[in-house]
Amino acid sequence: MSDASAAQPQLRVLLAKLGLDGHDRGLKVVARILRDAGMEVIYLGLRQTTDSIVAAAEQEDADVIGLSMHNAGHMTLAPAMVKAVETAELDTPVVVGGIVPVQDVEPLLAAGVAAVIGPGTSAEQVAQTIRDAVASAQAD
Amino acid sequence: MARRTAPVDELYAEARAGSRRALGRLLTIVERGGPNADQVSEMAHPHAGRAHIVGITGAPGSGKSTLVGELVAKLVRTGRRPAVLAVDPSSPLTGGAILGDRIRMDEAVTPATESPAIATSLRSGGSADSPTVATSQRPFIRSMATRGHSGGLALAVPLAVRLFDAVGYDPVIIETVGVGQVEVDVVGAADTAVVVMTPGMGDAVQANKAGLLEVADVFVVNKADRPGAADVRRDLELMLDLSHMTGQESPTGYRPPIVMASALNGDGMTEVWACVEKHLAHLDETGERAVRRRHRIRTEVRARLAEAMSAVAEQAMDTTQADVLRRAEAADLSPNQAANELLAHLLREDDPKDNT
Numbered sequence: 085m086s087d088a089s090a091a092q093p094q095l096r097v098l099l100a101k102l103g104l105d106g107h108d109r110g111l112k113v114v115a116r117i118l119r120d121a122g123m124e125v126i127y128l129g130l131r132q133t134t135d136s137i138v139a140a141a142e143q144e145d146a147d148v149i150g151l152s153m154h155n156a157g158h159m160t161l162a163p164a165m166v167k168a169v170e171t172a173e174l175d176t177p178v179v180v181g182g183i184v185p186v187q188d189v190e191p192l193l194a195a196g197v198a199a200v201i202g203p204g205t206s207a208e209q210v211a212q213t214i215r216d217a218v219a220s221a222q223a224d
Numbered sequence: 225m226a227r228r229t230a231p232v233d234e235l236y237a238e239a240r241a242g243s244r245r246a247l248g249r250l251l252t253i254v255e256r257g258g259p260n261a262d263q264v265s266e267m268a269h270p271h272a273g274r275a276h277i278v279g280i281t282g283a284p285g286s287g288k289s290t291l292v293g294e295l296v297a298k299l300v301r302t303g304r305r306p307a308v309l310a311v312d313p314s315s316p317l318t319g320g321a322i323l324g325d326r327i328r329m330d331e332a333v334t335p336a337t338e339s340p341a342i343a344t345s346l347r348s349g350g351s352a353d354s355p356t357v358a359t360s361q362r363p364f365i366r367s368m369a370t371r372g373h374s375g376g377l378a379l380a381v382p383l384a385v386r387l388f389d390a391v392g393y394d395p396v397i398i399e400t401v402g403v404g405q406v407e408v409d410v411v412g413a414a415d416t417a418v419v420v421m422t423p424g425m426g427d428a429v430q431a432n433k434a435g436l437l438e439v440a441d442v443f444v445v446n447k448a449d450r451p452g453a454a455d456v457r458r459d460l461e462l463m464l465d466l467s468h469m470t471g472q473e474s475p476t477g478y479r480p481p482i483v484m485a486s487a488l489n490g491d492g493m494t495e496v497w498a499c500v501e502k503h504l505a506h507l508d509e510t511g512e513r514a515v516r517r518r519h520r521i522r523t524e525v526r527a528r529l530a531e532a533m534s535a536v537a538e539q540a541m542d543t544t545q546a547d548v549l550r551r552a553e554a555a556d557l558s559p560n561q562a563a564n565e566l567l568a569h570l571l572r573e574d575d576p577k578d579n580t
Contacts, residue, residue: 093256094319094369094371096252115322116322118320119315119318119320119321119322120315120318121318121320122319122320123320124314124323124367124369125320125321125322125323126323126326126367127322127323127324128326128327128330129324129327136330139244139362140326140330142244142245142248143244143247143248143364143365143366144248144326144366144367145248145249145251145252172245173245174245
């Protein structure tokens with residue numbers, strides 16, 4: 085097809101909130117940022133589970149999963165998500181955004197989270213972090 | 225790119241054996257087009273042709289996704305294997321898209337609030353399959369962005385539908401916003417086209433503008449619990465009453481039913497699907513289903529031909545007859561004359577007899 089996407093495949097990003105956490109304003113902002121950066125955002129929204137996210141990632145063939153966490157559950161939920169992705173034999177990287185204390189960032193990365201995006205990150209940095217996460221996952 | 229990408233034939237075999245991951249990959253290949261997509265098409269072709277293809281369209285916010293979610297949840301419970309292709313527009317400026325259809329569908333398919341076990345597992349972030357919906361029985365829902373070029377959509381949608389059909393999904397439901405000729409064509413080429421209307425969106429004259437009314441086999445007046453729903457129904461009935469005057473009535477005597485529904489409350493869903501099945505039975509009885517299939521094939525062949533021709537046109541703009549373009553740019557030639565000269569040149573090139 086005579087389309088620029090043939091050279092640069094369009095990124096498909098799955099965005100979700102995992103578990104009981106109703107703070108979705110931030111995720112909606114991120115969805116808009118990524119769309120305006122030219123990505124296709126599959127928006128799952130609130131109250132997702134690791135299973136529902138894995139099921140959607142398979143069906144949508146997502147390049148990356150973005151989790152928004154504002155309920156202090158990230159140390160339990162983010163590693164559970166990484167594990168669920170591995171169990172399903174997917175190679176989809178998991179990026180976490182939201183309120184994550186600095187001392188938790190290293191342990192999350194050690195648990196297999198591809199990147200952590202905190203408050204104050206610019207729109208450009210958000211998009212670049214997503215691109216980098218996909219690029220390094222696909223280079224593995 | 226080192227992403228684990230098995231060859232198309234392996235992915236296809238896995239998808240036929242039930243792998244959702246493989247099917248997801250194949251759909252990406254289909255969306256990107258090109259030789260790999262053509263290979264998918266060739267492999268799926270002999271296995272397709274069984275599924276009931278249902279197009280669902282309507283204005284943004286009319287409740288299509290909620291309706292589709294309710295329908296597929298129902299179908300899964302009765303042992304069917306539905307697949308959904310949810311088409312949403314890409315931004316013409318950035319090429320990005322927010323695909324938000326499955327959020328409504330998943331709500332219907334896995335009703336999180338109904339089961340205390342699910343609430344518990346939500347807290348731990350763990351497994352939350354509803355006891356009634358095992359993962360393998362979930363409908364397959366795929367979101368597709370229009371990616372700015374209608375030609376791509378016209379190729380990708382029929383191919384994705386054929387792929388779903390070939391790996392055993394039935395029915396295959398295509399959901400599109402009812403704007404744009406290609407979207408209308410895609411739904412119009414289905415076995416059964418469902419058009420969703422709502423009160424408060426202007427009268428039937430507005431719907432007439434969108435060109436949707438002629439393609440409808442089943443009308444759904446959604447949000448029928450809201451004021452104005454009866455007016456929508458009356459306008460539609462009147463419009464259908466007038467069809468015989470302009471020769472638009474179906475030659476088989478079929479009159480599209482109008483179903484009052486409220487997808488959010490689950491009201492009218494049984495009747496909607498009953499009407500869809502009744503329409504299919506009508507198609508089979510009258511032989512109309514074969515007619516539609518032929519029409520669908522013609523539409524797809526034409527789209528493929530147009531795509532190939534448009535690639536040739538692009539090439540002609542880039543390489544041949546640069547001076548014709550220069551003269552047009554300098555306004556020595558009208559755009560019309562320039563196009564005619566280029567066309568004449570292309571046709572000469574294609575005909576070996578005239579090649580000197």
